[in-house]
Amino acid sequence: MRELRPVGIYATGSYVPERVLTNADLEKMVDTSDEWIVTRTGIRERRLASADQASSDLAYEAAVKALTKANISAQELDMIIVATVTPDMMFPSTACLLQDRLGASKAAALDVSAACTGFIYGIATASQFIANGLYRYVLVVGVETLSKITDYTDRNTCVLFGDGAGAALLGPVPQGSGFQAFELGAEGSGGPLLSLPAGGSRIPASTDSVANRLHYISMSGSEVFKFAVRVMNSSTEAVLEKAGVSREELDLLVPHQANLRIIDAAIKRFGLSEEKVVVNLDRYGNMSSASIPVALDEALEAGRVKEGDHVVLVGFGGGLTWGATLLKWTFQRA
Ligand code: ACO
Numbered sequence: 001m002r003e004l005r006p007v008g009i010y011a012t013g014s015y016v017p018e019r020v021l022t023n024a025d026l027e028k029m030v031d032t033s034d035e036w037i038v039t040r041t042g043i044r045e046r047r048l049a050s051a052d053q054a055s056s057d058l059a060y061e062a063a064v065k066a067l068t069k070a071n072i073s074a075q076e077l078d079m080i081i082v083a084t085v086t087p088d089m090m091f092p093s094t095a096c097l098l099q100d101r102l103g104a105s106k107a108a109a110l111d112v113s114a115a116c117t118g119f120i121y122g123i124a125t126a127s128q129f130i131a132n133g134l135y136r137y138v139l140v141v142g143v144e145t146l147s148k149i150t151d152y153t154d155r156n157t158c159v160l161f162g163d164g165a166g167a168a169l170l171g172p173v174p175q176g177s178g179f180q181a182f183e184l185g186a187e188g189s190g191g192p193l194l195s196l197p198a199g200g201s202r203i204p205a206s207t208d209s210v211a212n213r214l215h216y217i218s219m220s221g222s223e224v225f226k227f228a229v230r231v232m233n234s235s236t237e238a239v240l241e242k243a244g245v246s247r248e249e250l251d252l253l254v255p256h257q258a259n260l261r262i263i264d265a266a267i268k269r270f271g272l273s274e275e276k277v278v279v280n281l282d283r284y285g286n287m288s289s290a291s292i293p294v295a296l297d298e299a300l301e302a303g304r305v306k307e308g309d310h311v312v313l314v315g316f317g318g319g320l321t322w323g324a325t326l327l328k329w330t331f332q333r334a
Pocket of ligand 1: 040117155157159219225259
């Protein structure tokens, strides 16, 4: 059997739409307040795609930035994986639309559906193809236009979500560096806690489904909250243990950005100082599969990651799903 080769992230890129929706704007739309939103979630504003922007448009912007920083051309890509729950359409996949737009003519392309854990599922999948030698360069994009499936008359959900895209270019790295461990999981029994009920084969689009507002996100917030705290802690612990890295050796935690109180619970549990945790939900809200790659891109741009750092990416979301990975970061390539 061929030996597995180490895989890492060469470069990242991110994009958020220009339009800003503040808490003050939301106060005019539903019965809420800036005070409630900030104390319960930590969110102050979020970005919204324009009417003519679809997920593949946001994905394209983030992908071009990642490829440019990595100095790899689209034609060199072997595979494109797009994690999204807001594809441009049911099919073709958003990955195929992106492949065409980038001109990545030799790349295989597929979408991954794991809601807010999508980016972690995507990089876990991508890294297998590189590790076993089948492919060299895989582009993974987490992208969402959640504003298109958010009910702006429902205060329970409309304050939480935003739009954006983050991309990462994966390739082989030197021995001892790159991804050290993955932890993926699912609890399908919790599916109804967070779902988009209609538009698929169970409840196809109809005048009734539209009238009953079934094409919007439906969520049991407090149940998802408890689940999120539980699995964020357990999956972070799992990758630390698998990689043989202690809590003290963890240099940077890049968590899914759903709610500051969920992140605070992890900070407490792992005894982390604030500079070891990336938080950007105050500016973007929850961008589902885009939250982690956008946060990682901002951390890299700000120089918060050094050669050899232990970096954990951890997410949770609809499905229900969860996932984490631990990287020994390297800027080297193999
Ligand atoms: N403004 C004012 N009041 C509000 C608002 C709002 N925007 N939203 C809810 N409330 C009210 C509720 O109606 C409720 O009032 P009631 O007691 O009179 O019924 C009260 O506030 C408390 O509601 P809770 O649900 O108990 O509030 P909680 O403290 O749990 O916070 C929240 C709600 C922010 C949604 C929290 O549960 C949460 O963050 N959950 C996790 C959500 C999440 O992570 N979802 C995404 C997962 S990722 C993905 O896959 C998309």
